[in-house]
Amino acid sequence: MIEVAGIALSDDLLPRWVDWLAPDRQPFYVTARQAAEWDLPVSDEEPDPQLRDTYHSYAVDGRLRCAWLPERAFSAFPRKVRAGLVRAQVVHERGAVPVVRAWRGVLGEAIRVQADGHRFVWWKSLLRDPEVLLPRIVSGEIGVSRHAEVGADVWRGAERLLPRARELAGTFPEGSGPNCFGTVMAAAGIEGAESLWMQREPFDRWLDESTTRGGRDGVPGTVLVWRSADRAVQHAAVTLGAGWVLHKPSQSWMTPRKVRTAAEVLRATRTAGWRLQRHTLQR
Structure with a gap:
């Protein structure tokens, strides 16, 4: 089994990566x-x-x-x-x-x-040695997912609000399109959202219907939302508890649904003109 960025890669995905890169x-x-x-x-x-x-x-x-x-x-x-x-x-x-x-x-x-x-x-x-080259090329773009470091107690604590988070963490999409908004919604239990290029409007509607404003990074179920100066949502992630965060950095086939610390995600998403909001998932 080939690992890319700390994620086991399915046998059928590597040949597709070759076609998409070259x-x-x-x-x-x-x-x-x-x-x-x-x-x-x-x-x-x-x-x-x-x-x-x-x-x-x-x-x-x-x-x-x-x-x-x-x-x-x-x-x-x-x-x-x-x-x-x-x-x-x-x-x-x-x-x-x-x-x-x-x-x-x-x-x-x-x-x-x-x-x-x-x-x-x-x-x-x-690319005659894709098993060697593709992991290096892709990992260089995205960094390692740390989902294997998340303790069983953290996953259990997140399950009520984020029933699909563990299933999604440390997985690559089947192609381009699936993005940060769909990843957050899917982790919260919206079936099929992980496979969609989720647009801003349905994500904002879901936020209005499923969350309240405010939240803390150290507990599960805080949706982190970055907005630009025109208030358009630009990125989203969700906390798992104990300082861990699940997100997908972009809609690209190269970016997985990965787990990083809250500090790492906040640092990586620091962008001029963006402001961070926090929302709490409701059940």
Whole structure:
């Protein structure tokens, strides 16, 4: 059994991770001028939810053109073009463009000559040992879940208010979409919420119906809610008791439903303009 971030990974999930990190065709975002100069086959094709999160396509300027290239086509370009393509992804804030120096010792010279010698992109040819590489790639993004450190007495104490928390803690989703709001609602007993890309409005309605304002971090059932200056909810987590917190950092396929201490979660979610509210679950 392979462990990623302290979580046992199912056998069928690893091959899907390979496809989501290094699809047979991947998007390269370029300006119209770059597309013409490099003779790229641009299209209006949109990434699916998994690739959207791999490549952070929601952060890319919508005015750019997108060229979907397989590895063979990418590798056939002169090195100058490959270097320009990869540098453009960094400039345009596309994801999954790692630094050569961080991986050269593991992957060898192939990544140094792939593009400009400083950055590279993932292809399946680089992922011949996914059992070794994928845990390192994903763990580097998310940190370790500490659910195994939570005592049996804590889980028992949380069960009345959070009947599904233990079931969900230390699990990866089946793909992109499931997020922090659905994780909190599912832990509190809302069936199916853990599989949804839960939106702000239904989460806020659930908060109004199921909680009262105020709460303490050291007891089970305190819903931690972060809001931006416009009062839109941005993130949520829920306390398990004894200083432990369950949350899912994002809607990405890479982020699990993990357990951290309250101090760790508060530190990780500190964002300019966000304010923290506390709500107490009612039964």
